[in-house]
Amino acid sequence: IACAELPHNLWPEVISRLMDNVTNQQSGEMLKESSLETLGYICHDIDSKVLEVRANDILIAIVHGMRAGETSVHVRLAATNALLNSLEFTNKNFEAEQERNIIMQVVCESTNNPDQRCKVASLQCLVRIMQLYYDYMLNYMANALFQITLHAMRSEEAEVAMQGMEFWSTVAEEEFELTLVYEEELERGNQAYRNKSQRFVEQAASHYVPVLLNAMAHHDDCDDEDDWTPSKAAGICLMLTAQCVKDDIVNYVMPFFVHFTSQDWKFKEAAIMAFGSILDGPDPKKLMPLAQEALPAIVEAMCDKNVSVRDTAAWALGRVIDTCPEVVANAELLQKVLPALSSGLHQEPRVANNVCWTLVSLVKACYELAVSNGTDASGQPDTFALSAVFDAMIQELLKITERPDGNQSNLRITAYEALMELIKHSPKDCYQAVRNTTVVILKKLETLLQMEEQATSESDKAQVRDLQAMLCATIQSVTRKLADSDLPQVGEHIMKGLLQIMQRASITKSTTVMEEALLAVSCLAEHLGKNFIVYMDVLKPYLLQGLSNVEEAQVCAAAVGAVTDLSRAIEKAIAPYLDEIVELLIKCIQSPKLDRNVKVIIIGTFSDIAMAIETNFERYLQMVVQILTEAQGAAIVVDPNDLDQVDYVDKLRDACLNSYTGIFQGFKVENIQASRDSIGRFIKPMIELILVSSQLQPIPPSDSLMATTAGLIGDLVNLYEQQIVPMLNVEPVISMLAKARKSKKSKTKSMATWATKEIKRFSKTDPTFNFNR
């Protein structure tokens, strides 16, 4: 009730009444506990902005409940949990040093509480405080936090140890992010920017890494594969630490690698896990000798009798190839790796799953190596290191997709992912295998349709649908690889299969299947071009259905994407279908249910439609320009610190400008005056948006937005010449173009250079332009 009423300023006294219940000496244990729990629930569920003004009362109650003098464990636990939920809106209290000291003192003391639940909750508070108030933590780190969390990590109690590790994972993540921001600022030329990272991890890592390594080698024999354990938490913490301390991590972990040959599987597994965990951080050049030395042992470990060792070895092998892809150039090594992977595919699902991902890394590395050695204009290499075994790999993966235990450890889905990557990264001499796979996939689709009809249990049906979605995704990979000569014939079979799938999916309302099927249709249209026209009538019902599905953002987005591809593929021939399509697109934009990111995609799609049907867009012009005007009116940054909002506004402006540009190009005809007249009708909102999008303050436009803005400026000046220059050769456009000309993105740079040239070309003559002409 409080959550419903407080945002409307009703029941304003509820917080102070709950506080009184806790601080009043006459209150009993149960009243204090339930009042704190109630405060905790309110803090958890309500928009944090609503409670900012009541933060003091809430904190008084919490600190009172958490203090060492409180004898009831229940009250202290309820207070600690309430604190955890209130940290988000206590920023004002954290800004004030004295208040911050009190909160930190009470939380740190609470970590000594003999009750494990209180200890864990207090450590959770420290993790959250670190996330939210990192900048204030310097003083507390040396005096308390380092010792408290190191002690926690060494605890025999799993929950306590994991919170200690979580603390350092959080610090490492935070410092990694801060360093990335710092490096980006330097790259942008902001040399005065200071790295806000206080390098806690760099200073603490040598102390806590040995604790992590020790924890990694300690498994409980009854641990389940899916359990979250100190050993796994330690592995993640080590991985995040490596990202922060980079080369130094090797020194801390090196002594532990002696366990690569340990007879104790727990230490052997931990050593391989540690090796795989530190790869993303140090300089790959420095890692290369280490990787080459470790690889034979890792490959050998893939045949270990212990399943955990094999599982981790398969994963670590993939990590090595991802980090040091040059290792695949060693043909001798490849000869050892391939049989180990082949054997691993037939082992337990968890091992086979990791082997599939390692195959993905391997095939990508081999392909990229072949590309770096040279390709023709198609961009595809003639052959690569896996050509001789490519067909066998495909056949094996297809077998894996049929394993009866493929539903365990996500194996079947991963096998399809691997299959897709193999096809995507196949050189020319593997084309026959790609073509054959298309036939196999289409047959499988047919079988699956029958299987779905026969499936009785919900879980069986769900599995069949997952598979249908994966098959549709695989169809996209093969379609991209099919030769032009094969496309029309194979495309007919593909389209037939996809139509059947969409028919089933629309009855069963399987959103993932429908999304992947629509993406596959889009892909086919892109590659068939004008030849796709013959399928438009049969596709139409599913396309319109997808566009109407505002509740399922991904389905709707896939249908919108299909409109883009269809517009480009069949161009003017899409016109007869557009009345219904455009009507639905506009309904989508107006729908409060549809995800706003899909609305941005839709706005961009008007550009493709306009370029496809050119002046025939006239019938939609008024409606669409109205939508664009409303959208640009809403594309305003209210809070420059809200990064999501900044990003969204940038994308929305970009989409609107793209849309104007497409319409502009569609209406440009041979007769210049006729073009000027028809485009002149919507020139005012275009210029307004150009001026807004060019502003470098408070948030500068992204490279993409600058490129789109510059493109439209160039178009306008090119058409209206000196008439329009005075409107565009002004601030903030001049500064934006100057910035864009220095961009590292070639598109931005070239568009800005072109727009500047066009402005210069026509800036000498006296202008007279009338909007209303």
Next chain:
Amino acid sequence: RYSQFKNLSKAAEQQAKRRQEVLDRHRDGRFEKLIKLRNLALDEEDSSDDE
């Protein structure tokens, strides 16, 4: 945190990557078509930068 362990989040990442690739492909295709309609050659523009 659990999803960061080994390859647990990879399938979801691949799915997200595929969706992003569709958007990138559309964006790049739009840009290329506009370059064609504007009769521009990008490389020439690049090399004559800051004239």
